Amino acid sequence: MMPFTAHLYKWYELHARNLPWRDTCNPYHVWLSEVILQQTQVAQGTAYYHRFISRFPTVAALATASEDEVLKLWQGLGYYSRARNLHKAAQQVMGQGGQIPTDYAALRRLQGVGDYTAAAICAFAFGLPYAAIDGNFYRVTARYFGIHTPIDTTEGRKQFKALGEMLIDRKAPARFNQAMMDFGATWCTPRQPRCTECPLAAECCARAENQVLQLPVKAKRTAVTTRYFHYIIPVFESEGRAHTVLYGRPAGDIWTGLFTPPLYETAEPATADEVAEAIGCDATALVAIACNLRHQLTHRTIIASAYRVHLADRTAAQALFQRISPQHSPNFVPFDSLENFAVPRLVEKIFERL
Numbered sequence: 001m002m003p004f005t006a007h008l009y010k011w012y013e014l015h016a017r018n019l020p021w022r023d024t025c026n027p028y029h030v031w032l033s034e035v036i037l038q039q040t041q042v043a044q045g046t047a048y049y050h051r052f053i054s055r056f057p058t059v060a061a062l063a064t065a066s067e068d069e070v071l072k073l074w075q076g077l078g079y080y081s082r083a084r085n086l087h088k089a090a091q092q093v094m095g096q097g098g099q100i101p102t103d104y105a106a107l108r109r110l111q112g113v114g115d116y117t118a119a120a121i122c123a124f125a126f127g128l129p130y131a132a133i134d135g136n137f138y139r140v141t142a143r144y145f146g147i148h149t150p151i152d153t154t155e156g157r158k159q160f161k162a163l164g165e166m167l168i169d170r171k172a173p174a175r176f177n178q179a180m181m182d183f184g185a186t187w188c189t190p191r192q193p194r195c196t197e198c199p200l201a202a203e204c205c206a207r208a209e210n211q212v213l214q215l216p217v218k219a220k221r222t223a224v225t226t227r228y229f230h231y232i233i234p235v236f237e238s239e240g241r242a243h244t245v246l247y248g249r250p251a252g253d254i255w256t257g258l259f260t261p262p263l264y265e266t267a268e269p270a271t272a273d274e275v276a277e278a279i280g281c282d283a284t285a286l287v288a289i290a291c292n293l294r295h296q297l298t299h300r301t302i303i304a305s306a307y308r309v310h311l312a313d314r315t316a317a318q319a320l321f322q323r324i325s326p327q328h329s330p331n332f333v334p335f336d337s338l339e340n341f342a343v344p345r346l347v348e349k350i351f352e353r354l
């Protein structure tokens with residue numbers, strides 16, 4: 001066993017995390033846990049994991065659910081394309097006889113299953129010798145072995161993949177991957193690694209060269225763009241109940257398939273008067289319920305405002321909707337049924353202020 005792995009295992013004996021999906025070889029459970037954990041920290045992810053397992057106990061149950069139901073359960077995790085891919089991949093599995101593939105190449109052909117997830121399922125569910133190369137793997141190995149090749153280049157990916165093939169414990173691939181994940185997530189962390197009490201410190205190149213926080217290296221920094229969202233929340237009475245309007249987000253932009261109130265977007269900040277004029281509304285009709293709410297997505301910052309506008313009836317709501325979003329179809333929804341719709345976290349926060 002390499003000194004790296006020996007030290008890592010000693011650390012793992014003392015510090016392994018007790019996670020619910022560690023007790024299972026069920027490939028569906030492993031798959032779910034990995035997809036959820038790509039989105040969130042363990043504490044929050046555990047609740048989602050249990051919710052998914054209990055609502056969709058099998059791949060077949062997930063495959064037959066509606067996309068809306070899956071998105072609703074995923075609500076709050078962000079990156080909704082992952083939930084849609086998971087759902088489509090479950091349908092692919094059912095179309096192929098209902099068994100989750102047991103080899104890497106076939107797993108990779110499932111919608112949304114990339115190198116990392118395929119390797120994790122292979123190692124955790126089937127005991128196959130694949131290293132799950134995630135951010136933890138990049139960080140820990142780049143630091144320990146002193147690798148300065150940028151991780152987001154073809155050369156870097158090749159180099160770290162080869163390193164994974166060399167390091168993987170062929171007798172215990174699951175244990176190796178779990179130890180790497182736990183060590184990276186709790187000890188050799190991005191900003192505050194615990195180097196002074198680290199059992200790998202004596203051989204760690206980054207520590208010797210005082211380069212810990214410089215590694216791993218990334219070639220590109222992704223530019224973050226800012227978008228300005230102005231939500232207009234119509235309110236009208238119909239059959240004795242207060243209603244509003246939602247529409248389903250189209251493909252090709254953020255939050256595909258989720259529902260939001262009518263949205264007017266600007267490239268620059270805009271005042272309530274400017275918004276009112278643009279959507280053909282009297283400025284005094286707009287009641288501000290949120291102003292410059294900042295919402296951070298991976299590559300975008302959204303600055304959102306929201307306005308309530310009281311209207312006479314459904315016809316008026318439809319006309320307003322047509323002026324704001326002529327290319328979409330409105331859903332007229334009673335306020336007491338809003339919870340049946342999957343909405344982005346930002347919209348959930350706005351609804352809490354209604």
Ligand code: SF4
Binds near residue numbers: 187194195199207212
């Ligand atoms: S010494 Fe620091 S940088 Fe090196 S492996 Fe340990 S925690 Fe990570």
